[in-house]
Each structure stands twice: as C-alpha cells, then as structure tokens.
Amino acid sequence: MPQAQSTPPESITPVAPRKGVHLEINGEAFLHTGDADMPLLWYLRDNLHLTGCKYGCDDGQCGACTVLVDGRRALACQTPMHKLEGHRVTTVEGLSGKDGKLHPLQQAWIDEDAIVCGYCQPGWLMAAADLLARKPDPTDADIDHLPNLCRCGSQPRVRAAIKRAAAAMHKEASR
Amino acid sequence: MSATLRLSRRRFLKIMAGGAGALIVGVGTLREARADEPLALLGDQYTQLGPYLRIERSGRTVIGARDPDGGVGTHTALARIIADELDGDWSQVVVLGLGPEVTRANNVVHWRYGHQRSGNATSIPAAWADLRQAGALARWLLLQTAARRSGVAAGRLTCHDGAVITPDGRRYTYGELAGDAAKQAPPSVPPPLKTPDRYTLVGHGAGDVDARDMVQGFTHFAIDEYPAEALVAVVTHCPWPDGKLASIDTREALKVAGVKQVLQLHPDANQPPGHTPIAAGVAVLATNTWAALQGQRKLRLTWKPGAHAKASTSALLDEANQLLASQAEPTHRVRADGDIDTAEKHARRHVEATYTQPFTAHATPEPINCVVHLDADHATLIVPTQAPQQALALVQRLTGLSPSQIDIQVPRFGGGFGRRAEHDFVAEAVLLAKAAGKPVKLMWTRADGLAHDYYRPLAVHHLKASLDRHGHVTGWRQRRASPSALAGRNTPADALWTSEASPNALPGGLIDNFQSDWYALGSALPCGPMRAGSDVTNAFAVEAFIDEIAKAVRRDPLDLRHELLGKPRQLPLPDGGTLDIRRLLGVLDLAAARIDWKHVRRNGNGLGIACHASHGGYCAHAFEVSTRNGKLIIHRIVCAIDVGRIVNPTGLEAQAMGGTLFGVGTALGQAITLKDGQVQQHDFTGYPLARMAQLPHAVEVYAVPSDAPPGGASPVAVPSAAPALANAVFAATTVRIRNLPLLPELMQLL
Numbered sequence: 001m002p003q004a005q006s007t008p009p010e011s012i013t014p015v016a017p018r019k020g021v022h023l024e025i026n027g028e029a030f031l032h033t034g035d036a037d038m039p040l041l042w043y044l045r046d047n048l049h050l051t052g053c054k055y056g057c058d059d060g061q062c063g064a065c066t067v068l069v070d071g072r073r074a075l076a077c078q079t080p081m082h083k084l085e086g087h088r089v090t091t092v093e094g095l096s097g098k099d100g101k102l103h104p105l106q107q108a109w110i111d112e113d114a115i116v117c118g119y120c121q122p123g124w125l126m127a128a129a130d131l132l133a134r135k136p137d138p139t140d141a142d143i144d145h146l147p148n149l150c151r152c153g154s155q156p157r158v159r160a161a162i163k164r165a166a167a168a169m170h171k172e173a174s175r
Numbered sequence: 176m177s178a179t180l181r182l183s184r185r186r187f188l189k190i191m192a193g194g195a196g197a198l199i200v201g202v203g204t205l206r207e208a209r210a211d212e213p214l215a216l217l218g219d220q221y222t223q224l225g226p227y228l229r230i231e232r233s234g235r236t237v238i239g240a241r242d243p244d245g246g247v248g249t250h251t252a253l254a255r256i257i258a259d260e261l262d263g264d265w266s267q268v269v270v271l272g273l274g275p276e277v278t279r280a281n282n283v284v285h286w287r288y289g290h291q292r293s294g295n296a297t298s299i300p301a302a303w304a305d306l307r308q309a310g311a312l313a314r315w316l317l318l319q320t321a322a323r324r325s326g327v328a329a330g331r332l333t334c335h336d337g338a339v340i341t342p343d344g345r346r347y348t349y350g351e352l353a354g355d356a357a358k359q360a361p362p363s364v365p366p367p368l369k370t371p372d373r374y375t376l377v378g379h380g381a382g383d384v385d386a387r388d389m390v391q392g393f394t395h396f397a398i399d400e401y402p403a404e405a406l407v408a409v410v411t412h413c414p415w416p417d418g419k420l421a422s423i424d425t426r427e428a429l430k431v432a433g434v435k436q437v438l439q440l441h442p443d444a445n446q447p448p449g450h451t452p453i454a455a456g457v458a459v460l461a462t463n464t465w466a467a468l469q470g471q472r473k474l475r476l477t478w479k480p481g482a483h484a485k486a487s488t489s490a491l492l493d494e495a496n497q498l499l500a501s502q503a504e505p506t507h508r509v510r511a512d513g514d515i516d517t518a519e520k521h522a523r524r525h526v527e528a529t530y531t532q533p534f535t536a537h538a539t540p541e542p543i544n545c546v547v548h549l550d551a552d553h554a555t556l557i558v559p560t561q562a563p564q565q566a567l568a569l570v571q572r573l574t575g576l577s578p579s580q581i582d583i584q585v586p587r588f589g590g591g592f593g594r595r596a597e598h599d600f601v602a603e604a605v606l607l608a609k610a611a612g613k614p615v616k617l618m619w620t621r622a623d624g625l626a627h628d629y630y631r632p633l634a635v636h637h638l639k640a641s642l643d644r645h646g647h648v649t650g651w652r653q654r655r656a657s658p659s660a661l662a663g664r665n666t667p668a669d670a671l672w673t674s675e676a677s678p679n680a681l682p683g684g685l686i687d688n689f690q691s692d693w694y695a696l697g698s699a700l701p702c703g704p705m706r707a708g709s710d711v712t713n714a715f716a717v718e719a720f721i722d723e724i725a726k727a728v729r730r731d732p733l734d735l736r737h738e739l740l741g742k743p744r745q746l747p748l749p750d751g752g753t754l755d756i757r758r759l760l761g762v763l764d765l766a767a768a769r770i771d772w773k774h775v776r777r778n779g780n781g782l783g784i785a786c787h788a789s790h791g792g793y794c795a796h797a798f799e800v801s802t803r804n805g806k807l808i809i810h811r812i813v814c815a816i817d818v819g820r821i822v823n824p825t826g827l828e829a830q831a832m833g834g835t836l837f838g839v840g841t842a843l844g845q846a847i848t849l850k851d852g853q854v855q856q857h858d859f860t861g862y863p864l865a866r867m868a869q870l871p872h873a874v875e876v877y878a879v880p881s882d883a884p885p886g887g888a889s890p891v892a893v894p895s896a897a898p899a900l901a902n903a904v905f906a907a908t909t910v911r912i913r914n915l916p917l918l919p920e921l922m923q924l925l
Contacts, residue, residue: 035432035465042465046407051399052392054589055464055542057621061859064540092392106390113382113825116833117246118389119540119589125390144868151540151590151864152246153836156873157829 023084025050026094036082040074041065043081044091052092052122056149063148066123066130067091073130092122095129104172105129108165114157120150121158128162138166227273227288227309228257230317234337234350236263239273241288242298243561244385245539245591246833247889248826249298251384255823256302259376260310260369263349264337270384274585275563277578284578286564294561294591294706296790296887299822303885307368315366316356321347324355336375371820371882380825385587397559397586398544398618405546405614406435406460408607409467411474412627413455414853416701417481420455424475428459431473433466438610440603447664448701449597450569453627458607464618471620480852483699488633488848491696492531495635495656498694499529505654505692507672510749513688515641518650522641526727529637530716531914533846534630536862537705541589543619545604549574554581556604559588561595569598573605592837593704597629625862626854629703630847632658632675633696636716641688646728648739650688653717658698660708671695675709678749681788682717685739685746699852706837707890710789711897715842715915718785718898722905732902733767733784758817758879759788762795765815765877770797780810781907785899792818792891793879796835796899801907807921809839809871809900814892816876819883827888832874834892840865842897844916 020033025048032043044050044067053076056064065076068090095103102110105128115121127146131138143159150158229237238257244250254270257263276287290301314334321339322329324347333340339347371378388394413419425437440456455478459470519525546557554574560566563585570581588595604617619627634657641650659671666673672693683689705711721739725732743757763786767773770782779801786795799811816831844863848855856862901912910924 038465042463042468045399046401046463046465049399049401050392051395055398055618056540057859059858062621062864092390096391102387102390109390110382110386113386113829115246115383115386115389116829117540117590118383118385118394118587119396121389122392140872146867149859149864149866151538151592151837151840153833153840153874154829155836155865155867155870156832159867159872 021081021085023087023089025089026091027098032081037080039077040067040079040081040084040089041076044076050091050093054119054122056120056123061149062120062123063127063146064120064123066126066148068126068130071130071133073127090126092125095125103129104168105132105161105165108161108168112157112161112164114154114161116150116152116154120148121154124148124150124158128158128165131162132166132169136166136169138162227306228261228313230313230349230353232350232353234264234267234348236261236268236337236349238268238270239288240270241273241291242293242302243291243563243585243588243591244272244293245559245561245588245595247293247298248383248823248829249293250587251381252299252822252826253302253306254384255376255381256306257310259374260307261314262334262336262375263310265376265381267337268384272585272587274583275567277567279579291564292562292596294593294596294889295704296792296890299885299887300791308365311366311368312361313356315362316359317349317352319359320352320356324352377822378820378824381823382825394587396541396589397546397557398541400546400557400616402546402548402614402616405548405616406462406611407464407467408438408458408460408604408615408617409464409471410440410456410458410603410617410619410623411471411476412453412623413478414626415478415480415483416454416627416699417483418455418478418852419481420457421477421479423457427473427475428470431461431466431470433462434459434470435462436460436611437470437474438607440606448629448703449599449664450602451599452603452606453599453629453701456603458603458617460607460611460615467618468620483852486699486852487850488533491633491698491849492635495694495696496529498656498696499635499637499654503694506695507669507693509672509676509691509693510678510683511690512683512686513650515650515652515688515690518641518688519639519652522649523644524642524727526640526642526720526724527638528720528723528913529635530719532634532712532715533848533915534633534700534702535705535841535845536625536628536630536847536856537590537592537594538625538862538864539590539592539594542621543600543617543624545600545617546614547604547608547617548614549605549608552576552580554605555584556582556601557584557586558601559591559595560585560598560601561591561593562598565596566598566601569601570605573602574609592706593708594628596704621859622857625847625856625858628847629660629701631705631711632660632698632702632709634675634709634712634716636712638716638720640720640724642724642728646730648686648724651682651686651690653691654694655692655713655716656694656696657709657712658696658700658702660702660704662698662702676713679752679754680713680717681754682739684748684754685741699849700847700854706834707789707893710787710890710894711838714785714787714789714894715898715901718787718895719901719913722783722898722902723911726905733763733772736763736784736786754788755793758793759786761879762786762793762815762817765879766795766797766813769813769815769875769877770799770811772797779907781903781905783899783901783903783906785895785902787895789894790890791886792816792888794831794891794895796895798899798903800900800903802921802925805922805925807869807904807918809869811875812839812871812873812896813875813877814896815879816888816892817879817881818886818888818891819881820885821878821880822885824878827878828876830888831876831878831892834889835874835896836865836870838893838896839870839900842900842915843869843918846916
C-alpha cells in the first residue's frame with residue numbers, strides 16, 4: 001500500500017495553459033478551444049447561444065451578423081476565432097447596460113417602431129452603435145453609408161431611430 | 176369548470192377556469208381540416224376551441240395571436256382587437272404566437288383557432304369577424320362578477336384599462352375578478368360589441384409587441400433554436416430544378432469533425448410544389464452549424480439535368496414575344512367587353528407598348544430553416560410558416576401521426592412574402608429527421624435559398640390603346656404572357672390563369688371596348704405566391720402604360736387617370752363584388768396633393784404617380800426623382816392608402832412603408848435569370864437588395880380614415896410603387912422604363 005505523501009514535492013511542473021483563443025464577450029472572459037478557423041458567428045450562435053447575432057448570407061454582404069470588436073463594427077461571419085485573441089466582442093445582447101437599462105439606440109428603435117420582421121435589426125443596431133461612437137452627430141450621408149440590408153423596408157425608421165438616439169445621447173451627456 | 180355559450184348556430188365560445196384563478200376565454204370560427212372549403216358550407220360543424228385570452232391574478236393578460244407574424248404586425252393588431260373589446264390594460268398584455276391545434280367533436284377534426292394564415296391580407300378581416308367576441312365575452316363575465324361583489328347593477332358599472340369601476344369610484348381590477356369571473360355562467364345571448372366611439376386601442380397607434388425583445392436579441396426565431404441532441408442539416412440542392420444526383424463522394428465531408436451523416440433528398444413526383452423537397456438535394460448532418468457548412472463544402476457532387484437542361488430566360492422571353500406577336504388564341508380570355516376589334520379599326524390612333532418583368536425571388540431575411548423532433552408517437556416542430564395548418568397537414572402525411580400528436584410551434588419569423596406559405600423545407604426536415612433518427616435543425620444557405628425558390632413569374636405584357644380624335648381611350652387590349660404561379664399544383668388547367676390575371680382588374684370596366692388575355696408560358700423554374708402576386712406585374716404594365724397614353728395625347732397623367740376612373744361610384748365587378756371608385760380616387764388625389772403634383776418642378780426633378788386596388792385595399796404612390804451623374808435619386812415617396820378602419824396606425828404605416836420599399840427594391844435591381852437550366856443568382860451581389868443610400872429618407876404614408884370594415888395591409892402598398900417610380904423616372908429623364916429591373920435599364924438608356 002503506497003504511503004500517503006507527507007511532504008510536498010520539491011517542484012511542481014505547471015500544466016501548460018489550455019491552448020485556445022482568449023476573448024471577452026459582453027464583458028465576460030471566454031476561452032475557445034475548438035477550431036480556430038470557425039467564424040465568430042457560429043461561436044456566438046452555436047456555442048454560446050447568443051443568437052442575436054444573425055446568419056443572413058454567406059459572404060459578408062447583408063450585415064445581419066454585425067457585432068463590435070473592440071468597439072468597432074465587424075462582421076461575425078467574416079471574423080475567424082483566431083483573430084480574436086485578446087479582443088473584446090460586443091453583441092446586441094451586450095448593448096444594454098449591466099443594470100438592464102436599454103441603450104439609447106434600443107430605446108429609439110422601440111420608439112420609432114423600427115422592427116418590421118426584426119431579423120436584420122440586431123445587425124443594424126450594432127452598425128449604428130459603431131457609427132454613433134465615431135460620429136455622435138451623424139449626417140444623412142453617414143447613415144447612407146451603413147452597409148446593412150433590409151428586405152422589409154425598415155430603412156426610413158432605422159434612419160429616424162439613429163437620429164433619435166443621437167439626440168438622446170447628447171441630452172444624456174449634457175446632463 | 177367549463178361552460179359553453181351558444182353564440183349562433185355556427186359559433187361557440189367556451190370559458191374555462193385556468194390554474195390559480197385565471198380566466199380563460201376562447202372563441203373560434205372553426206372549419207374542417209379541408210383547406211379551401213368556404214366557411215359557409217360547413218354549417219353546424221363548427222365547434223369550440225382553445226384559449227385566446229388569459230387574465231392572471233396579477234392582472235397580466237396573455238393573449239394568443241393565431242395568425243403568424245413574420246413582420247406583418249399580426250401579433251400586435253390581433254391582440255389589440257381582443258384587448259379593446261376587453262377594455263384591457265394594454266401595458267399588461269403579453270402576446271403569444273399560437274401554433275395550429277385541432278379538436279375533435281363527433282369524430283370530426285376542427286381547427287381550434289379558425290383562421291391561421293398571414294400575408295395575404297386576410298388576418299385582420301378574419302379577426303374583426305370573430306376575435307372581438309373573445310374580448311367582449313371576457314369583459315361581460317368580469318362585469319357580472321364585479322356587479323355581484325360591489326352590489327351595483329352591471330349596467331351601472333364601467334370598464335376601463337383593466338378594471339371595473341363603480342359609480343362611487345370603487346375599482347376592481349380584472350386580476351382580482353378573473354378567478355370568480357371564470358366560474359360565472361355565460362350569457363344567454365352574445366354580449367354586445369363596442370360601438371366605434373368607445374374604441375380605446377383600435378385606431379390608436381402601438382409599436383410592435385415584440386420590439387423590446389427584438390432589440391435585445393432575445394426573440395427566438397426558429398433558426399435560433401438549438402434543441403438538445405439535434406443535428407444541424409445543411410442542404411445542397413441540384414442546380415437544375417428538375418435534375419438528379421449523378422455521383423456523390425462523401426469521404427472528405429465525413430472526415431470533418433462533427434459531421435455525422437450525409438443523406439439524400441428526393442422530391443416526390445406525386446406531390447405538388449410546396450409539399451415535397453423543392454429539388455433533389457444532399458444534406459450534411461453535423462453536431463454544429465460550422466461543421467455542417469464545412470462538410471457541405473467538401474462534398475463532391477455531380478448532377479445531371481432533367482428535361483430543362485437548356486432552359487434560359489432569354490429563350491423564354493423570345494417565346495413570350497413570339498406568342499404575343501402571333502395571332503394565336505390566348506390560353507384564357509380573362510375579360511372581354513364591347514368590341515375591341517371594331518374599336519381598334521375605328522381608332523384615330525393607337526398607343527402600343529411591351530413591358531418585360533423578370534422572375535423575382537422572395538429573399539426572406541431569415542434563411543429557410545425548420546426544427547423537427549420526432550418520436551414514435553409524437554412530433555414537435557418549430558416552423559417559420561405563414562400557413563401553420565398546411566404545415567400540420569404535411570407533417571401528418573409524412574409521419575402518419577394524428578394531428579393531436581403533432582405540435583407545431585410558430586415563432587416570429589424573419590419575413591415570409593409568400594415563401595413560407597410553401598412547406599417544401601418542412602418536408603425536407605421531417606424526411607431527414609426520420610432517416611437520421613435524431614432531431615434535426617434544417618438550414619439552407621443564402622446561396623441555396625436564392626437559387627431554389629417559388630419565384631414570382633416572369634411576365635411580358637403587350638398593351639394597345641385605341642384613341643379617338645379627342646384623345647379619349649376607346650379601346651384597351653391587354654395581353655400577358657407568363658408562367659402560372661399555380662402550375663404543377665393540382666390546379667385544373669382551366670384555372671391556371673387565376674394566379675396571373677383577374678377579370679376584376681382595372682381598367683376593365685372603365686373602357687367600353689376592353690379585352691384582357693393570358694398566354695401560358697412553360698417554366699423550368701418553380702413559381703408561387705409572392706407578396707401581392709400578379710397584381711405587382713399587372714399594375715406595373717397598366718399604370719406605366721396609362722402614363723404613356725397621357726404622354727402621347729399630351730395629357731396630364733393624373734387628369735387622364737381621373738378621366739378613366741370617372742365619377743365616384745361603386746363599380747360592379749365580374750365576380751359579383753364592387754370596387755369603390757370613390758376610395759381609389761381618394762388615395763390618388765391624396766397622393767397627388769401631398770407630392771404637390773400641380774407644382775411643376777423646374778430643377779430637373781420628375782414626378783410620377785400610380786394607383787391600384789387589390790386585396791381589399793386602395794393605394795396610390797407619388798414619387799419625386801432625379802438623376803445626377805448617372806445616378807438615380809429618389810427624393811420623395813408619398814404613399815396614400817385606404818384599408819378601411821385602421822386597427823393600428825403605427826403598424827399600418829410600417830406595412831405601407833415596407834410594402835412600398837419592397838416594391839421599389841425589387842423593381843430597382845432584382846431579377847432571377849436562368850441559363851442552361853440553372854439560376855444564376857446566388858448572393859446579394861447578383862440579387863441586390865436596396866441599400867440605405869438608394870432609398871429616400873422617408874416614405875410619407877397617409878392613411879385615409881374610414882368606417883369601412885378593416886382590411887389587411889401587407890400586400891396593398893406593393894403594386895403601385897414600381898410604376899409610380901418608373902413614371903417619375905420618365906418625367907425626370909424622358910427615358911421610359913419598359914423592362915425591369917429598372918436600374919440596369921436606366922443606365923443603358925440614359
């Protein structure tokens with residue numbers, strides 16, 4: 001019968017840190033140990049069930065999977081996991097505050113009823129969040145440059161919602 | 176505890192006490208599980224049905240919305256129709272989408288919820304006809320309960336915002352009353368419905384009930400479901416719609432980690448489109464989506480074409496033009512009034528034009544998908560469908576289960592436009608789940624969805640107007656060549672025309688000598704319903720042609736439309752109904768006024784106008800456009816719409832705006848073309864959706880107030896948008912667009 005070790009070993013060989021991609025999503029740390037070529041889209045949806053990030057096309061044309069990486073707009077379907085080591089991802093689920101308070105964009109979307117079918121709206125919201133972070137006073141031309149697609153014709157209300165949110169954020173800031 | 180209230184020989188309401196003192200009220204206009212039988216034929220077969228409404232102790236009011244919502248606003252509108260009669264507190268309302276359910280009475284199966292279909296403007300009229308009863312009955316029961324508790328006669332009590340109020344100001348909330356109300360005996364006669372002056376929700380705007388969840392990414396579309404144990408199945412379809420698999424090598428695909436099986440799908444030749452896989456296919460089933468997509472890429476497949484190996488849209492257009500140029504008898508004479516031959520012979524002059532419009536695809540925002548879980552004695556499906564009852568019937572056929580063993584959940588879905596009235600993808604998912612012996616989540620890629628669809632048929636119109644020496648239209652000959660959207664669907668050959676033309680369509684009935692003919696084209700592509708159907712292609716030809724006539728006789732296009740439409744009146748239609756010319760003139764004049772039609776633009780901008788009546792509604796569009804540096808700029812769009820009483824003005828505006836831009840986006844750039852039997856569009860470069868920069872900053876929607884019974888809205892604003900745009904382009908550029916899509920044509924002609 002082996003004797004219980006009464007003294008600690010003289011040295012401990014540290015276990016190699018688990019290989020994988022370390023990233024932060026909506027303020028929480030994650031480690032992805034699977035296929036490093038997998039696009040962020042499927043990591044968010046299939047692994048984390050953060051399904052606000054939508055699949056809409058095969059090649060980055062529709063914008064339904066728009067998220068923020070380090071605060072800037074990125075297409076989750078075009079972003080392989082290995083590019084995200086040490087980066088910060090924000091999805092539509094992370095747009096509102098920790099206290100559950102809606103982001104001014106989300107509130108503006110509700111106030112303008114800019115939903116219609118709703119499928120592409122998370123992507124628009126994230127693209128708009130990026131726009132407002134860069135340009136707190138977006139012009140119509142700035143909004144025109146948003147590359148997202150919508151089949152239902154929500155664009156006029158989306159435009160109005162972005163302007164409404166910009167105004168609300170100014171009001172908030174000047175408080 | 177339950178009681179049945181006899182409302183009429185055909186309609187019953189049932190009241191049940193739910194758990195924890197809740198009041199549950201259902202209502203139904205049920206019909207047998209036979210798809211197209213008119214309600215009136217069923218007589219006493221109606222029976223009763225499950226809950227639409229539940230009031231909990233807390234006051235929370237759960238309302239079931241029976242018609243699916245893929246962006247048409249039924250969840251909100253139907254709930255408000257019920258909640259208004261209830262005098263409920265809207266802030267306490269939670270809406271649940273209802274799947275199809277059956278109930279059995281005297282061994283006959285009935286649909287529990289009555290009407291359950293969305294997208295063809297029938298949800299609101301059906302709801303208005305029977306859902307108000309559900310709210311009214313619940314309100315009556317709550318009132319009786321409050322009367323007993325307060326000692327005040329029910330007639331002296333009032334209901335407001337989810338509470339009953341006594342004349343001396345005592346307040347009983349619905350939540351407190353609900354438990355006893357559920358035990359209350361039902362009335363011997365149906366409780367009266369509100370008079371319109373007492374509506375508190377109907378006619379007042381409300382945002383989408385699902386908006387708060389939507390903007391946080393919480394709404395679960397079917398594609399967002401990840402059921403335990405389910406395999407993700409990604410299908411590759413044969414590039415020839417009627418082709419077959421020639422060879423398959425799955426070795427590399429099966430090496431992908433997570434890929435479990437590769438299965439083949441074969442359409443059942445005995446089943447009509449929408450009831451069987453749309454084409455031969457190969458499905459890769461994997462434990463996750465990424466693995467399935469990689470496996471799909473690694474499949475080595477070769478296909479062989481079917482009968483249409485050489486089919487092309489250019490050949491089809493040639494065939495159409497030859498047919499229309501020939502003196503061939505039409506496949507169907509849709510309408511013939513007066514004597515068109517004589518009118519043409521005696522005419523001082525003629526105006527003629529040919530309009531060519533392509534096949535178009537639905538391109539639903541949410542890709543095609545379906546979740547299926549099969550057990551020996553039960554099936555659970557999550558289906559993005561516009562027609563849940565049809566989906567259930569299909570699952571019944573494929574599984575052999577009885578309807579009560581089939582649970583179909585219908586979540587919010589990302590756009591339907593008619594595509595989700597077809598259930599080919601449900602058949603695929605069920606077949607795969609059966610073969611795999613596991614739950615399956617079927618998903619198509621965007622590429623596959625664009626290239627495999629039930630397209631809106633391509634259409635070529637030849638129009639010829641006869642004019643007298645005063646420039647008045649004395650004759651109108653309209654000939655349309657198109658594949659039928661009903662082809663291959665067990666539709667009798669002599670009814671195939673009904674999807675392509677209507678004898679009710681204007682200017683039929685407005686011109687003494689009028690003839691409308693349809694020529695059938697064969698199609699290698701499957702066709703089917705798409706938002707507003709052939710009204711879209713017909714309205715484009717007719718409304719653009721009226722502009723061409725106006726130009727030829729130097730008339731103002733608006734004045735000419737006035738002359739054609741004539742006095743406000745009820746125009747008798749061949750089908751026995753009437754068309755209200757007053758309402759059509761109303762929207763036409765409203766659109767003209769709002770765009771300031773009489774004000775001649777001198778800055779190079781052009782104005783265009785068009786109007787159309789369809790699906791029980793009336794709509795007119797006015798556009799202001801210009802071209803600068805070879806680019807088309809749409810400055811303004813005015814949409815005037817009359818769908819009768821407006822249930823939800825906010826929702827109606829969304830449908831008018833959305834319908835307009837659906838029409839505009841489709842007309843601007845979208846075409847499905849066929850070469851060597853294969854669809855050539857596989858992405859949004861080939862099939863471009865309108866971009867923000869191409870659209871005006873607003874669609875100015877003006878809804879006409881009306882006391883007419885409320886109608887649906889989703890298709891109504893589509894047809895007149897494209898012709899108004901093309902007419903405005905002509906006014907701005909003198910380039911007449913006769914071929915769609917518009918942008919490539921304009922760039923070529925400018």
